[in-house]
Amino acid sequence: MFSLSEIxxxxxxxxxxxxxxxxxxxxxxxxxxxxIPQQLRSYLCTTFYHYLFNPLSNNLTLVFDExxxxxxxxxxxxxxxxxxxxxxxxxxxxxxxKTSRQKNFTVSIEKGEEVTDSFQNVQLQWKFVxxxxxxxxxxxxxxxxxxxxKKHKQTVICYYLPHVVERAKEIKxxxxxxKLYNRECPYDDDDDGGGGGGMWGSINLEHPSTFDTxxxxxxxxxxxxxxxxxxxxxxxxxxxxxxxxxxxxLLYGPPGTGKSSLIAAMANYLSVEMKDRQNDGASxxxxxxxxxxxxxxxxxxxxxxxxxxxxxxxxxxxxxRIDPALLRPGRMDVHINMSYCTVHxxxxxASNYLGIKGKSHSLFGEIEGLIQSTDVTPAEVAEELMKAxxxxxxxxxxxxFLKRKRIQADESKNNDVKGEEANEVEHEKAKQLKxx
Numbered sequence: 136m137f138s139l140s141e142i143x144x145x146x147x148x149x150x151x152x153x154x155x156x157x158x159x160x161x162x163x164x165x166x167x168x169x170x171i172p173q174q175l176r177s178y179l180c181t182t183f184y185h186y187l188f189n190p191l192s193n194n195l196t197l198v199f200d201e202x203x204x205x206x207x208x209x210x211x212x213x214x215x216x217x218x219x220x221x222x223x224x225x226x227x228x229x230x231x232x233k234t235s236r237q238k239n240f241t242v243s244i245e246k247g248e249e250v251t252d253s254f255q256n257v258q259l260q261w262k263f264v265x266x267x268x269x270x271x272x273x274x275x276x277x278x279x280x281x282x283x284x285k286k287h288k289q290t291v292i293c294y295y296l297p298h299v300v301e302r303a304k305e306i307k308x309x310x311x312x313x314k315l316y317n318r319e320c321p322y323d324d325d326d327d328g329g330g331g332g333g334m335w336g337s338i339n340l341e342h343p344s345t346f347d348t349x350x351x352x353x354x355x356x357x358x359x360x361x362x363x364x365x366x367x368x369x370x371x372x373x374x375x376x377x378x379x380x381x382x383x384x385l386l387y388g389p390p391g392t393g394k395s396s397l398i399a400a401m402a403n404y405l406s407v408e409m410k411d412r413q414n415d416g417a418s419x420x421x422x423x424x425x426x427x428x429x430x431x432x433x434x435x436x437x438x439x440x441x442x443x444x445x446x447x448x449x450x451x452x453x454x455x456r457i458d459p460a461l462l463r464p465g466r467m468d469v470h471i472n473m474s475y476c477t478v479h480x481x482x483x484x485a486s487n488y489l490g491i492k493g494k495s496h497s498l499f500g501e502i503e504g505l506i507q508s509t510d511v512t513p514a515e516v517a518e519e520l521m522k523a524x525x526x527x528x529x530x531x532x533x534x535x536f537l538k539r540k541r542i543q544a545d546e547s548k549n550n551d552v553k554g555e556e557a558n559e560v561e562h563e564k565a566k567q568l569k570x571x
Contacts, residue, residue, distance in 0.1 A: 193284055194282050194284060194285065197280070197281045198278055198281075199211045199214060199278055200277075200278045210296060212303070213302075213303035213304075214261065214303070215243070216306045217303045218244060219242060221250050221261075222242060222243075223251055226249075226250065227248065228244075228247075229243065229244060229248075230242070234341060246265035247263065247265070248262070249261060249262045254294070255295075257284070257290055259283045259295070262280040262282070264278050307406075342395075342399035344399040345400050348487050349397060350393060350517075351397070351483075355471070359469075362382075362469060363405065363446075366382045379445070381445040382447070383449070383469070384401075384447070384448045384471060385467040385471065386398070386448065386449070386451075387452070387470070388473030389452060389475070389512060390512070391514030392473035392514070395450070431460065449461075475510045475513075476512060476513045476515075477506070478503045481506055485520065485530075487517075488520040488529070489526045491526055498533075498534060501534060505534065505541065509540050509541045510540075511540055519532050519536050
């Protein structure tokens, strides 16, 4: 022990002691920089300051990433919808959007904003976090953070989160927004562009097609509706027999026969989300983004079990070009031939475009006869009906169009016959030359 009289009192002595201490600290820092890796030094400093300035917290934070492996995180999607109804008056930044088919504005929180909620006297704090992509091959990382007192963990997980998911389902059903997903989507209706950059993005599908407006035979239309309804009712059946709950449809036929319209009608009927087709036709080459193996894996391989209630619709103009491995039941379960326009299809189009119902026009008989004897697509008939607002003028134009099309078909058929006859003559001449 030193007495007070022995403690140095002069300024020079104090400065000398300070210099010695500072030199020792610098030497110690130099050794630390040489011997301890930078990552470890950063971790030790962060941990030290955290425990020095932040006492142990009683809060627990749950993190909900946008993706769970290859599937979207259901809780993230639910929170995104649910929090639109919980925006606080103090929120500083909001995103506002509206499509032509929406009755009201859609208001959602911007990245970095926080939303408070209360459930069974439990106070909860949500935060929407977005992180920039780390490289050109990855998209923006988005997730929600939910913070609350640790003692309410059981209440939040067992009761609050199921409440959020169920409420989100109700909101989605009320809005009935159908989304079209595409890997090369330039933007995303759900965010500020995170869908671009080679990642999957979505836009709201606003195709007005319904089963009521489709130019199809009523029997075929009812068959598709019954098949969809039966599929949706049989979740437990698929699980019991050990099959993935999925259904594949193949729509095939000439261009303009309503394949895309039928897909939109199915989506609107079910209010489901759709993936966009990458390439037209059925060819799979080495330079395409899709391979036959990849398609098969998605249809009935490992990916087919990633999610429930999966309906896959394929379209092609040339069914004969599709690999037989894709056509079998279990992959493409229902094959639907989208043929040329029928009499019933014409009546539906006349009702849609001209407001004419039943046999209430004198030209219907002639048009029906021409349609039965001419290969004409519903798209061609619809285009003719759109050329005039007056029903008489539009139907007269359709009659003339069908007559021209039948004449062209007859001429083409005659040319084919003449070509075959000429080939036979040439073949006979060649045979005679050989025998002579």
